[in-house]
Amino acid sequence: MISPTDKVLVAFSGGPSSRVALQFVHDLHERAHKNFEASRDRSLPVFGVG
Secondary structure (H helix, E strand, C coil): CCCCCCCCCCCCCCCHHHHHHHHHHHHHHHHHHHHHHHHHCCCCCCCCCC
């Protein structure tokens, strides 16, 4: 599987389903970034993605 330090390249065709997939990946990225920021401050809860 993919580890947190791995870099992943994802390609999209630009069709409707690709735009949905791109939005999903974007949301995952934002959620992961928020979890990273929250993990610095032990008073904030951190929830996993998935």
